[in-house]
Amino acid sequence: MPYSEKILEHYNNPRNVGSFDASDPNVGTGLVGAPECGDVMKLQIRVNPQTGIIEDAKFKTFGCGSAIASSSLATEWLKGKTLEEAAAIKNTEIVEELALPPVKVHCSVLAEDAIKAALKNYQEKQQAAEKASPCEPAAV
Amino acid sequence: MIKLPIYMDNNSTTRCDPRVVEAMLPYFTEKYGNAASRSHAYGWEAEAAVEEAREQIADILGASAKEIIFTSGATESNNLALKGVAGMYKKKGTHIITQATEHKAVLDTCKRLERDGFQVTYLPVDKYGQVHPDQVRDAITDKTILVSIMTANNEIGTLQPIQAIGKICKEKGVLFHTDAVQAVGKIPLDVEAMGIDLLSLTAHKIYGPKGIGALYVRKKDPRVRLEPQIDGGGHERGMRSGTLPVPLIVGFGKACTIAKVEMAEEVARTFALRERLREGIMSRLPETYLNGHPTERLPGNANISFAYVEGEGLMMGIKDVAVSSGSACTSASLEPSYVLRALGVGDELAHSSIRFGIGRFNTHEEVDYVVDLVVREVNRLREMSPLYEMVQQGLDLKKIEWAHH
Numbered sequence: 001m002p003y004s005e006k007i008l009e010h011y012n013n014p015r016n017v018g019s020f021d022a023s024d025p026n027v028g029t030g031l032v033g034a035p036e037c038g039d040v041m042k043l044q045i046r047v048n049p050q051t052g053i054i055e056d057a058k059f060k061t062f063g064c065g066s067a068i069a070s071s072s073l074a075t076e077w078l079k080g081k082t083l084e085e086a087a088a089i090k091n092t093e094i095v096e097e098l099a100l101p102p103v104k105v106h107c108s109v110l111a112e113d114a115i116k117a118a119l120k121n122y123q124e125k126q127q128a129a130e131k132a133s134p135c136e137p138a139a140v
Numbered sequence: 141m142i143k144l145p146i147y148m149d150n151n152s153t154t155r156c157d158p159r160v161v162e163a164m165l166p167y168f169t170e171k172y173g174n175a176a177s178r179s180h181a182y183g184w185e186a187e188a189a190v191e192e193a194r195e196q197i198a199d200i201l202g203a204s205a206k207e208i209i210f211t212s213g214a215t216e217s218n219n220l221a222l223k224g225v226a227g228m229y230k231k232k233g234t235h236i237i238t239q240a241t242e243h244k245a246v247l248d249t250c251k252r253l254e255r256d257g258f259q260v261t262y263l264p265v266d267k268y269g270q271v272h273p274d275q276v277r278d279a280i281t282d283k284t285i286l287v288s289i290m291t292a293n294n295e296i297g298t299l300q301p302i303q304a305i306g307k308i309c310k311e312k313g314v315l316f317h318t319d320a321v322q323a324v325g326k327i328p329l330d331v332e333a334m335g336i337d338l339l340s341l342t343a344h345k346i347y348g349p350k351g352i353g354a355l356y357v358r359k360k361d362p363r364v365r366l367e368p369q370i371d372g373g374g375h376e377r378g379m380r381s382g383t384l385p386v387p388l389i390v391g392f393g394k395a396c397t398i399a400k401v402e403m404a405e406e407v408a409r410t411f412a413l414r415e416r417l418r419e420g421i422m423s424r425l426p427e428t429y430l431n432g433h434p435t436e437r438l439p440g441n442a443n444i445s446f447a448y449v450e451g452e453g454l455m456m457g458i459k460d461v462a463v464s465s466g467s468a469c470t471s472a473s474l475e476p477s478y479v480l481r482a483l484g485v486g487d488e489l490a491h492s493s494i495r496f497g498i499g500r501f502n503t504h505e506e507v508d509y510v511v512d513l514v515v516r517e518v519n520r521l522r523e524m525s526p527l528y529e530m531v532q533q534g535l536d537l538k539k540i541e542w543a544h545h
Binding site: 008014017019031032033034035037040041042061063064065068113 | 456487
């Protein structure tokens with residue numbers, strides 16, 4: 001199956017590979033997929049608590065080239081976005097940008113799921129921190 | 141100087157040997173007669189060429205030329221063997237025995253026969269992909285008409301104990317078919333010594349042309365009869381009608397002769413290259429696993445799983461090397477290789493498998509290049525793998541609750 005130039009470019013030069021400290025209260029972590037299914041994405045965002053803007057994003061992916069490219073692209077798009085803007089990213093935009101073939105659409109779905117999971121994790125942490133006593137460290 | 145991409149997918153198909161092409165060429169433009177034309181020199185010339193090729197093909201199997209039926213390839217040979225026996229012997233019985241890691245050309249044919257009222261036993265295999273002869277013995281009933289067990293597996297290269305199975309079938313009076321597509325030219329075959337009644341083979345796996353195969357059909361002790369699947373002019377003893385593709389048949393014959401004459405030397409060379417590849421990769425990369433049998437396997441085949449790295453993702457990284465993967469991503473289905481699953485290889489490792497198929501035209505320079513490339517890419521992809529990171533942190537991947545999709 002021929003791959004688009006954009007998939008190959010992201011695969012060969014993936015953006016933002018790496019990890020943040022998942023216990024950092026300003027970090028949201030999404031882990032989606034399963035090894036038995038052939039793809040697992042870990043996507044993390046770091047949010048500026050003052051502005052509510054995603055300042056940085058990182059990923060690690062076990063999967064095919066399209067899965068790696070989808071998550072690499074997702075981290076690029078997340079940077080500089082508000083949480084609301086990030087939540088509005090649709091898998092179809094990833095499909096379009098990377099010219100994913102139909103059999104690879106599930107990779108973009110997984111990337112969207114990873115974004116949503118990271119946002120949810122961040123928001124849950126924030127809510128937990130609000131509930132916790134201000135004298136004690138936030139629960140993670 | 142290495143020419144890229146390197147072809148290392150010889151279990152899938154092979155490059156036509158230039159000697160084979162040379163033998164074929166006159167039969168396109170000069171000796172183009174129909175082998176069934178009995179009335180002129182063009183026909184006689186074509187017929188003589190076909191009969192010579194039939195001898196050459198029979199010779200590599202220890203068979204006689206009259207027992208070779210030409211087909212379009214091994215898929216058709218397998219269909220003809222199974223459906224042909226089923227149709228001809230259904231009054232005697234309706235039970236067929238095969239095993240889980242057969243090629244789809246056998247398994248899907250069995251599925252169709254089941255829909256047509258036959259009973260099929262699919263024997264499980266051990267962790268190396270082998271069937272034990274006793275499993276075959278125990279599965280045979282008074283309704284069994286055919287046992288079909290491949291000689292060597294196309295994905296993992298595992299050899300089956302064909303001779304012992306053939307012996308059991310003889311004792312029990314059950315016909316024995318083997319799909320020997322991967323084994324021809326790699327291990328010595330003898331239909332008499334191995335008790336084989338039907339054997340499928342194809343030219344393109346042995347450096348011959350695509351589009352021509354054969355089915356060996358035993359002519360005596362017992363005389364195997366088949367219900368034809370293609371009706372027409374009564375070619376090939378009535379078992380397979382259709383004008384013979386003379387150039388392809390000539391190439392098939394030549395490919396068999398070369399394979400037989402050069403087998404010992406070629407097996408030694410491809411085995412040495414395979415071991416150089418396997419050791420090179422597995423000694424430099426931890427958590428890599430050889431799928432299939434460690435010794436009872438095709439000389440050129442290495443099927444290796446690379447933990448924490450997905451097979452298709454790896455193939456993109458080593459795109460200068462033509463190989464195959466057991467990953468689901470390479471097929472339309474979402475399931476990883478049914479062969480690896482039958483061995484009990486976990487889905488995660490099945491997704492991480494690459495099949496290397498070394499053949500006649502590979503060199504040790506190519507092997508060294510592939511080893512370096514694979515080691516570099518697996519290390520790069522592991523650095524990018526969340527699974528590798530989790531294991532480095534001491535997490536047990538089996539204890540994590542994954543969101544299955």
